[in-house]
Each structure stands twice: as C-alpha cells, then as structure tokens.
Amino acid sequence: DQQVKQNSPSLSVQEGRISILNCDYTNSMFDYFLWYKKYPAEGPTFLISISSIKDKNEDGRFTVFLNKSAKHLSLHIVPSQPGDSAVYFCAASRAYSGAGSYQLTFGKGTKLSVIP
Amino acid sequence: NAGVTQTPKFQVLKTGQSMTLQCAQDMNHNSMYWYRQDPGMGLRLIYYSASEGTTDKGEVPNGYNVSRLNKREFSLRLESAAPSQTSVYFCASSVGFGGGQPFNNEQFFGPGTRLTVL
Numbered sequence: 001d002q003q004v005k006q007n008s009p010s011l012s013v014q015e016g017r018i019s020i021l022n023c024d025y026t027n028s029m030f031d032y033f034l035w036y037k038k039y040p041a042e043g044p045t046f047l048i049s050i051s052s053i054k055d056k057n058e059d060g061r062f063t064v065f066l067n068k069s070a071k072h073l074s075l076h077i078v079p080s081q082p083g084d085s086a087v088y089f090c091a092a093s094r095a096y097s098g099a100g101s102y103q104l105t106f107g108k109g110t111k112l113s114v115i116p
Numbered sequence: 117n118a119g120v121t122q123t124p125k126f127q128v129l130k131t132g133q134s135m136t137l138q139c140a141q142d143m144n145h146n147s148m149y150w151y152r153q154d155p156g157m158g159l160r161l162i163y164y165s166a167s168e169g170t171t172d173k174g175e176v177p178n179g180y181n182v183s184r185l186n187k188r189e190f191s192l193r194l195e196s197a198a199p200s201q202t203s204v205y206f207c208a209s210s211v212g213f214g215g216g217q218p219f220n221n222e223q224f225f226g227p228g229t230r231l232t233v234l
Contacts, residue, residue: 004158034222043120043206043225044159089158093221102147102166102212103174104223106158 003027004092006107014115019077021110023090026071032095034104035064035075038087047088048075051095080114087111118142120226122207128232129197137192137229139207147212148190149174149223150182152203159206165190166212197233205229 005024013019023033031052036044050057050064050073057064063076077084090107123138141148146167151159151174161174165184179201181193190209194201206228211220 032221036225041228043208043227046222046224049222091158095221102149102164102172102210102221103161104159104221105175106160108156108158 001026002107003030004090004105004107006088006090006110008110009108010111010113012113012115013080015082016079019075019080019084019112019114021075021077021088021090021112023073023075023107024071025073025092027092027105028071029094030092030105032093033064033066033073034091034093035062036089036091036106037084038089038109044089077112080112082114082116085112085114120207120209120224122205122226122229124229125227126230128234129194130234131198133197133233134193134195135197135231136194137205137207137231138189139191139226140189141207141209141224142188143209143224144187145209145211145224146187147210147221148184149208149210150180150190150192151206151208151225152176153206153228154203162192162205194231197231199233201231202233203231205231 034049035047038044066073087109091104120141149164150162163182168187207226208223210223
C-alpha cells in the first residue's frame with residue numbers, strides 16, 4: 001500500500017520552461033512534506049518543504065503547492081535549467097506526532113530531463 | 117564541514133557473511149537514520165535514532181541491527197547477509213527535537229553505500 005505516489009516516472013521539459021512534478025498521498029495524518037533531488041551515485045539533497053498550515057512555499061526557482069483537500073502537492077521549477085536534470089522524490093511525515101515525526105515516507109521518484 | 121559521511125562506498129559480500137556500514141555526521145544533529153533504496157523504489161526507512169541512546173525500527177528492519185555509538189555516529193550491521201539485501205544504503209541526519217526549537221526533520225543524506233550480496 002503506497003502512501004506517497006509519484007505517478008509520472010519521467011518528465012522532459014525544454015530549458016527555460018516550467019517543470020511541474022506531482023505527488024499524491026493517501027494518509028490524511030501526513031502534515032509535513034518535503035522534496036528531494038537526487039543525482040546518480042549521490043545521496044538525495046533536500047530542496048524545499050511545506051507544512052500543512054500553508055498552501056505554498058517558495059525558494060528561488062522552486063515553489064511547492066499543497067492542496068490538502070485533494071491530498072496533492074506539486075513542485076514547480078521556473079525556469080528549468082539543464083542542471084535540474086535529476087530524480088525528484090516527494091516525502092511526507094507526521095510532523096507533530098512524536099515517533100511518527102521521524103519517519104519520512106518517500107514516493108518512487110520522477111526523473112526530470114531538462115533539454116537544452 | 118563534511119556533512120554526512122559513509123563507509124565503505126562499495127561492498128560485495130557472499131551470502132551469510134556479516135558486515136557493518138559506518139555513518140558519521142558533523143552537523144551536531146540529534147537524529148540519524150538508515151534507508152535502503154532499490155531499483156524503481158523510493159527510499160525505505162530501516163532504523164532510526166531519534167537521539168543519542170535511542171534506536172527504533174522503521175519500515176523494513178528485518179535482517180539488520182543498529183548502534184548509535186555517540187551523537188555523531190550511527191552504524192548498521194548485517195549479521196548474515198542475504199541476496200535480498202542487495203541495495204544502496206543511505207544514512208541521513210536531522211536536527212529533530214532540541215534547543216527549544218520546533219521539530220525539524222529536514223534530513224541530510226550521505227553519498228550512499230552500494231552493497232551486493234552474492
């Protein structure tokens with residue numbers, strides 16, 4: 001039973017355009033969400049996070065949107081650059097629940113290719 | 117400031133052999149984690165240590181043991197390796213609770229250990 005789903009295994013975008021990566025979750029107890037970026041043969045790198053008290057969080061070219069009623073979040077990258085080509089993982093946790101706070105549940109990832 | 121370091125980077129074992137994966141962080145984080153990543157899968161939590169002196173099971177703990185040696189170091193041991201444990205293993209750390217600040221679970225990852233069990 002996959003609690004965090006990234007339904008698009010891959011995405012190709014032209015350089016300079018917007019990349020939109022999507023993530024759905026089924027566990028209504030999740031209230032903290034993170035996006036990670038991973039290059040081959042490296043560990044994941046934290047990108048941006050959002051708590052359930054917000055519906056948007058921005059950091060430079062990266063914006064995460066959260067729709068709690070739809071249990072859906074998305075990561076927007078504008079403008080996309082070739083260096084953004086990587087696998088992006090969505091992760092979720094229960095931020096205010098003691099032991100559950102520590103456990104991140106990851107999606108399977110979306111491979112983004114930004115074409116020059 | 118090296119962040120999270122892991123040793124070894126690569127390892128090949130035969131079925132039944134044992135080994136310990138080492139992890140250290142220099143960010144003064146309270147919490148540390150071990151994950152495994154299999155092809156086409158997200159990362160799955162094996163064990164975590166919320167703070168020095170505590171360890172807890174994650175999603176896939178069977179076949180593994182851990183030791184939180186001190187605040188900096190968290191090791192993962194495979195007592196009798198099996199082919200199903202062939203994977204890439206990542207260690208991570210986070211601030212967690214502490215210092216009167218809100219809980220922070222932004223996890224910082226090491227470069228990974230690629231383990232093959234024959």
